[in-house]
Amino acid sequence: MIRDITIGQYYPAQSRIHSLDPRVKIVCTLLFLVSLFIQNSLLGYVCATVFLGMVIHLSNVPLKYILKGLKPIVILLLFTVVMNLFLTRGGGTLEHFWIFTITEEGLRTSVFMAVRLMYLVAGSSIMTFTTSPNGLTDGMEKLLHPLNKVNVPVHEVAMMMSIALRFIPILLEETDKIMKAQMARGADFESGNIIQRAKAMVPILVPLFVSAFRRANDLALAMEARCYHGGEGRTKMKPLKYHGRDRAAYTLTLLYVVIIFVVGRFVPFKLWIF
Amino acid sequence: MSITLEHVNYVYSPGTAYEKQALKDVSFEIPQGQFVGIIGHTGSGKSTLIQHLNGLVKATSGRILYEGKNIYDNDYDMRKLRSQVGLVFQYPEYQLFEVDVLTDVCFGPKNQGFSPEECEKNAREALELVGFPEKYYKQSPFELSGGQKRRAAIAGVLAMKPKVLILDEPTAGLDPKGRDEILDQIEKLHRETGMTVVLVSHSMEDVARYVDRIIVMNHGEKMLDGTPREVFRHYRELEKVGLAAPQVTYVMHDLKAHGFEVDPDATTIEEAADEIMKAFRGKEGALA
Numbered sequence A: 001m002i003r004d005i006t007i008g009q010y011y012p013a014q015s016r017i018h019s020l021d022p023r024v025k026i027v028c029t030l031l032f033l034v035s036l037f038i039q040n041s042l043l044g045y046v047c048a049t050v051f052l053g054m055v056i057h058l059s060n061v062p063l064k065y066i067l068k069g070l071k072p073i074v075i076l077l078l079f080t081v082v083m084n085l086f087l088t089r090g091g092g093t094l095e096h097f098w099i100f101t102i103t104e105e106g107l108r109t110s111v112f113m114a115v116r117l118m119y120l121v122a123g124s125s126i127m128t129f130t131t132s133p134n135g136l137t138d139g140m141e142k143l144l145h146p147l148n149k150v151n152v153p154v155h156e157v158a159m160m161m162s163i164a165l166r167f168i169p170i171l172l173e174e175t176d177k178i179m180k181a182q183m184a185r186g187a188d189f190e191s192g193n194i195i196q197r198a199k200a201m202v203p204i205l206v207p208l209f210v211s212a213f214r215r216a217n218d219l220a221l222a223m224e225a226r227c228y229h230g231g232e233g234r235t236k237m238k239p240l241k242y243h244g245r246d247r248a249a250y251t252l253t254l255l256y257v258v259i260i261f262v263v264g265r266f267v268p269f270k271l272w273i274f
Numbered sequence B: 001m002s003i004t005l006e007h008v009n010y011v012y013s014p015g016t017a018y019e020k021q022a023l024k025d026v027s028f029e030i031p032q033g034q035f036v037g038i039i040g041h042t043g044s045g046k047s048t049l050i051q052h053l054n055g056l057v058k059a060t061s062g063r064i065l066y067e068g069k070n071i072y073d074n075d076y077d078m079r080k081l082r083s084q085v086g087l088v089f090q091y092p093e094y095q096l097f098e099v100d101v102l103t104d105v106c107f108g109p110k111n112q113g114f115s116p117e118e119c120e121k122n123a124r125e126a127l128e129l130v131g132f133p134e135k136y137y138k139q140s141p142f143e144l145s146g147g148q149k150r151r152a153a154i155a156g157v158l159a160m161k162p163k164v165l166i167l168d169e170p171t172a173g174l175d176p177k178g179r180d181e182i183l184d185q186i187e188k189l190h191r192e193t194g195m196t197v198v199l200v201s202h203s204m205e206d207v208a209r210y211v212d213r214i215i216v217m218n219h220g221e222k223m224l225d226g227t228p229r230e231v232f233r234h235y236r237e238l239e240k241v242g243l244a245a246p247q248v249t250y251v252m253h254d255l256k257a258h259g260f261e262v263d264p265d266a267t268t269i270e271e272a273a274d275e276i277m278k279a280f281r282g283k284e285g286a287l288a
């Protein structure tokens, strides 16, 4: 049921992507996200598709899993597409009925926007699928380390992030359990109008919040009992170190960014309106 | 008037790295009025199994019949099934949410469509059945002790007046006194109302004392199924899968091995005591 939400989760597997240094994955993901915005052409998206496809293939994460991760944004996606389709003006008119007009520019923008959104989510979920929350935090902390000099509590922020990520599956599991327990008592989450449905959420949300606070409390106690006192003077058991494969990944990603920039910007190629 | 499972299989998260077959070809029938114990070590599929019995989890393959009707038929009334087969989850106190205990217990009957008066009547009866002290009826469920919460949660299911009551480790995390009280109350309930009761437990001692029949689960498969006596006769096999027969089984087998004329199948302490007394009397008689 609710466990089907896969966004933000770690997918344990053996792959070249999994074994990369988390810093590489964070930086390359950011580069990929940026690359989606520095161009807006068919060839550019072809480049992005090839790159993303290659990474997904290398990561050993089933495509089905990644597509499932897109489910939560379907509404947002539809909204964007519809808005762009009808509200963007420019180019010739393709279709006109009643008060709605679809222009060439509208169709183009809405299609590209949809692809861009999907790639944004897919790109970042590849990072979370292939990097354990601990790895992600370590990488983040190391990358942001320089900010310590200007009094940003980097370690604390990183720790908060990793705890939040770690808790997503736990809370989902908990929600699933509570939902089942209330269904066993005859609760009905599927029928009724919006207000009735919102009301039906109360028996889930209250126990869920209670348990989230309880867990947070337990975790704080457990951390304190093990003498956790923040980042100062803390050493790592496995310090992050770059290897050959990490440098290769950086190189390939940079190469990709350059290619997509050049191809997407300067190669004048158009298929119909795209 | 029974629950029948036919070749039920269940797989968690099929097609992913987390794929896990939790039930393998499980079949059995529970007739109305039986007191059944389900035991198995951690992760053997007990919780998964009982969630099938009221349709919360849908079997990957196989059929489940309740009162002769297939619960997976399209026109089957799942809500009615859930109100007739009451399921109390492991750590049920985490489902409490209302402002006070009485209102929380009313949640079930309210969902069944009873009037507020009937709800309250059912709720009071249920709370009484589980021995919940009346002075706490208006207390917030979050301010109760663990044992009281457990009782309130069990009452929450009983208030729906189910024909079958399934309890998933109702005594986990309780002290021996709380454990015995809850189990005694369940046994009383079974005796007085003739309700079918399915009790999931780790503890052979608990189960042996109360149930008519034991189903042993091992790695998602039904390993043994029979009366406590029959099941505990296989105590060597039980040990191999990380379970143990009640202490008395061992004592009786050892006595037997040392030449005492006792029946090694005694499963409760009372039975064992009787057997031992009988054996001693027999000896004295022979000596005299």
Ligand SMILES: Nc1ncnc2c1ncn2[C@@H]1O[C@H](COP(=O)(O)OP(=O)(O)OP(=O)(O)O)[C@@H](O)[C@H]1O
Binding pocket: B012, B013, B018, B020, B021, B022, B040, B041, B042, B043, B044, B045, B046, B047, B048, B049, B090
């Ligand atoms: N939601 C889930 N997703 C994936 N696997 C699960 C899930 N729930 C249980 N499992 C797995 O299914 C198997 C059976 O679990 P189940 O909860 O039925 O065991 P159990 O016999 O009730 O154990 P316990 O005595 O600890 O309560 C376990 O191996 C468990 O890891």
Ligand SMILES: [Mg+2]
Binding pocket: B046, B047, B048, B090, B168
């Ligand atoms: Mg269980």
